[in-house]
Amino acid sequence: MRSNMSRRILEKAEPTPGLLNYDAVVIGGGIAGMEASLDLAEMGFKVLLVEREPTIGGKMFLLSKVFPTLDCASCISTPKMAAVAHHPNIVLWTYSEITRIDIKGKGDFEITILRKPRFVNEELCTGCSTCEEVCPVVLPKEYDYGLRGRKAAYIPFDTAVPKKAVIDIDNCIFCGQCERACPAGAIDFMQRPRIYRVKAHAIIITTGYRLFPAERKEQYGYGKIPNVITAMQMERLLSPTRPFNSVLRPSDGKEPNSIGYVLCVGSRDRTVGNPRCSQVCCMYSIKQAQLILGALPLADVTIYYMDIRAYGKGFEEFYQKAKAMGVKFVRGRVAKIEGLPNGNVRLIYEDIDEGRVKSAEHDLVVLSVGLLPSNDDIISTIHGEKLAVDELGFIRVDPSTPTQTNIEGIFAAGCATGPKDIPDTILEAASAAARCAAYLKSLRQEKAVPVEAVANGGR
Amino acid sequence: MPRRELTMDRLKRELGVQPPKELTDYVKELTAVRNKVINCLRGGGELTVKEISVKTGLPESVVFWHLMTMFKYGLIEAAEKTDDGYYRYRLRGETHG
Numbered sequence: 001m002r003s004n005m006s007r008r009i010l011e012k013a014e015p016t017p018g019l020l021n022y023d024a025v026v027i028g029g030g031i032a033g034m035e036a037s038l039d040l041a042e043m044g045f046k047v048l049l050v051e052r053e054p055t056i057g058g059k060m061f062l063l064s065k066v067f068p069t070l071d072c073a074s075c076i077s078t079p080k081m082a083a084v085a086h087h088p089n090i091v092l093w094t095y096s097e098i099t100r101i102d103i104k105g106k107g108d109f110e111i112t113i114l115r116k117p118r119f120v121n122e123e124l125c126t127g128c129s130t131c132e133e134v135c136p137v138v139l140p141k142e143y144d145y146g147l148r149g150r151k152a153a154y155i156p157f158d159t160a161v162p163k164k165a166v167i168d169i170d171n172c173i174f175c176g177q178c179e180r181a182c183p184a185g186a187i188d189f190m191q192r193p194r195i196y197r198v199k200a201h202a203i204i205i206t207t208g209y210r211l212f213p214a215e216r217k218e219q220y221g222y223g224k225i226p227n228v229i230t231a232m233q234m235e236r237l238l239s240p241t242r243p244f245n246s247v248l249r250p251s252d253g254k255e256p257n258s259i260g261y262v263l264c265v266g267s268r269d270r271t272v273g274n275p276r277c278s279q280v281c282c283m284y285s286i287k288q289a290q291l292i293l294g295a296l297p298l299a300d301v302t303i304y305y306m307d308i309r310a311y312g313k314g315f316e317e318f319y320q321k322a323k324a325m326g327v328k329f330v331r332g333r334v335a336k337i338e339g340l341p342n343g344n345v346r347l348i349y350e351d352i353d354e355g356r357v358k359s360a361e362h363d364l365v366v367l368s369v370g371l372l373p374s375n376d377d378i379i380s381t382i383h384g385e386k387l388a389v390d391e392l393g394f395i396r397v398d399p400s401t402p403t404q405t406n407i408e409g410i411f412a413a414g415c416a417t418g419p420k421d422i423p424d425t426i427l428e429a430a431s432a433a434a435r436c437a438a439y440l441k442s443l444r445q446e447k448a449v450p451v452e453a454v455a456n457g458g459r
Numbered sequence: 460m461p462r463r464e465l466t467m468d469r470l471k472r473e474l475g476v477q478p479p480k481e482l483t484d485y486v487k488e489l490t491a492v493r494n495k496v497i498n499c500l501r502g503g504g505e506l507t508v509k510e511i512s513v514k515t516g517l518p519e520s521v522v523f524w525h526l527m528t529m530f531k532y533g534l535i536e537a538a539e540k541t542d543d544g545y546y547r548y549r550l551r552g553e554t555h556g
Contacts, residue, residue: 008474137486138493138528149528173478173486176467189466226520243527245537248546252519253508253526255544343519 005169006116013114013193022048022091023440024202025111027098027378030058031422032206032414032429034080039433040204041089045440048198049084050113051094055160057081058208062143064238066422067287068318073422074159074240081161094162097377099195103384107201107409107443117191119167124186127163129155131178131187137171145233147250148243153178153187158241201443202409202436205395206429207378209371209415212266212274220265220367225339226251231261231284231368238291247295249364251343256363259292260347261285261303262334267370267419268306276392278370279419282309285368286319289327302328302360304349312421332358337365371419382407394418403432411436492517496525497534500550505538507545 026037029051037049049056060066061081063073084090093115100112120131131153141150143157152171155163167178167187179187214222214230222228227249237247249256263285267278282305289301308329310319323329335357336348345365351358373393388396388406395412398404403411413432414425471477495515500506508526512519526548529535538547 005474005476008476133532136490137482138489147527148524148531171482173483174467174471174476176465179465179467187466189470244530246546248523250520250523252512253523253545255540255546257544 005172009117009169010114010193013195015195016197018197019110020048020196020198022046022198022200024048024204024436025050025109025198025200026204026206028058028206028208028414028416029053029056029084029092029094030206030208030414031060031077031080032208032416032425032432033058033204034077034084035426035429036204036206036413036433036436037084037090038080038087039430040437041087043433043437045089045437047090048200049090049092050096050098051092052097053156054095054118054164054166055081055156055162056084056092056094057157057161059232060422061157061159062232062239062241063235064240064242064291065287067283068312068314070287070290072240078159078161081159085161092162095166098381101203101378101382103382103407107439107447109200109203109409111198111200111203113196113198115194115196117169117193118164119169119187119189119191120165121186121188121191122162122164124184125164126184126186127155127160127165128183129165130181130183131165131167134177134181136175136177137168137173139168139171144236144243145230147233147236201440202411204429204432204436205375205378205405205410205412205416206414206432207374207416209419210374212272212278212369212372214265214367214369216272217265217367219335220262220337220365221339221345222367225337225345225365227256227339227343227345227363228337228365228367231281231288231366234288234292234366235284238288238295247292249343254343254363255296256299257296258300258362258364259289259302260345260360260362260365261289261301261368262337262347262365263303263305263368264333265367265369266372269370274370274372274392276370276419277309279309280421281368281370283312283315283318283421285366286310286322286327288366290322290325293325293327300328301326302330302362304330304332304334304347306333307331312423330360371415373416375416382410390418401435403428403435409439411439492521493525493529496522496529497550500535500548501553503549503553505547505549507541507547509545511548 023045026033026049037047040047060077096115102110132151135151135153137152138149140146152168310316331352332349334349338346347360385407395417411432413428508523511522536551
């Protein structure tokens with residue numbers, strides 16, 4: 001249904017003359033990219049942070065709370081988002097993509113970046129949402145994983161950074177209502193993509209992860225059985241920015257009384273080519289179970305698991321707390337999920353402790369999906385040397401010098417190097433920033449490169 | 460006063476494009492579905508997803524998706540919850556009549 005308008009417009013991308021200079025380019029504006037950018041900027045380095053989505057924040061921004069402390073996720077991430085946007089040493093480019101990285105020499109990278117048009121003048125847009133209100137096109141909202149709709153003219157989130165509208169040109173019907181209604185006159189369909197060339201001495205890759213596409217496990221019925229959802233969708237139902245003020249199941253809006261969790265969906269599973277443990281699925285499921293019991297005190301929550309990997313600080317206590325709260329843990333692999341005429345969902349599973357096949361009925365089933373690499377786009381842009389990845393596609397880093405890739409001057413952190421939780425991600429991002437800073441200083445000593453080189457554009 | 464030329468009109472002229480028919484058809488269909496749900500609630504009605512589904516002939520999941528979207532844009536609000544766990548919804552600003 002989407003038009004190919006964006007492709008036609010991207011063909012008209014115009015190169016911008018000149019070469020912009022930064023000490024480091026950070027690729028990916030999730031929690032790792034924000035942390036690395038802020039740390040480098042605080043040390044006095046000029047940083048360009050490039051994010052392909054219209055807002056920074058990554059996936060953490062979409063979560064309800066973090067485990068095992070149950071701190072509010074957006075209360076941690078939104079101050080960082082604001083700090084990034086306002087730091088004098090950080091230039092933030094959202095809705096922008098790296099199209100090419102040329103390795104010219106030691107500490108010498110030339111990066112080509114495509115800045116896609118929002119069709120909204122960022123200087124004029126006040127984020128008032130008037131364009132969104134009048135737009136007649138409703139589409140599944142990506143940030144809510146399709147649980148509700150968004151308009152073709154939209155602001156990604158109430159707390160998006162930057163809080164500027166963007167027009168989904170492929171789904172625009174050119175009715176002009178947004179342009180007529182915008183009180184600031186910010187809508188500009190004549191915006192064109194622009195191509196920038198940037199010179200940097202170092203790169204930090206923080207491209208995060210993508211979630212395992214649950215529909216690939218056909219026996220679990222995701223996408224066909226309405227009341228089978230993913231854990232990320234449940235995260236949205238539980239978060240402060242959730243679609244509704246309660247957990248409701250998608251088929252008919254009923255508050256579920258009985259919720260089942262299926263762990264290891266698309267992880268530790270050779271049949272889908274991902275034998276690795278995703279490190280976070282056990283704990284985010286246990287966290288969600290606790291939050292559900294807070295939101296729906298009368299609900300029953302059952303977690304079907306192979307084994308619980310509560311390996312981190314405070315994790316075992318968190319697991320025991322969930323048990324004490326009444327969360328039921330069943331050791332057994334779920335073989336099949338079926339939808340029932342009343343909207344309920346039946347699980348067929350092997351109860352390992354009892355050694356037999358059983359079935360159970362729930363109002364709602366949540367698939368705890370695994371984490372996959374999200375680096376392909378970046379890896380293919382690098383010319384001059386090949387960035388090493390592991391057998392699953394995560395960026396390979398030397399365990400003795402964590403965050404250092406095989407290419408001198410390119411660092412990686414967070415889930416770009418493998419699945420990990422938020423504290424480990426932040427820790428690794430800080431480590432990448434420290435190593436990057438040391439590298440930039442050594443370059444200055446070796447080659448007298450002016451690390452305080454002033455960025456001549458963007459701000 | 461002459462009508463200001465919209466940049467949208469200039470884009471259409473320059474690229475010689477129109478939105479694809481499937482997209483405009485989709486929007487028409489979507490608007491019709493949304494209007495069915497809204498009309499059902501007009502006059503101060505407070506209905507559950509199931510009740511709206513029965514009245515409109517739309518699948519419950521479709522009704523629910525539209526209600527959640529309209530909830531986001533402030534067009535509807537939730538009334539009380541039934542004993543079997545379903546919320547009733549009403550149009551914002553309309554009282555029971």
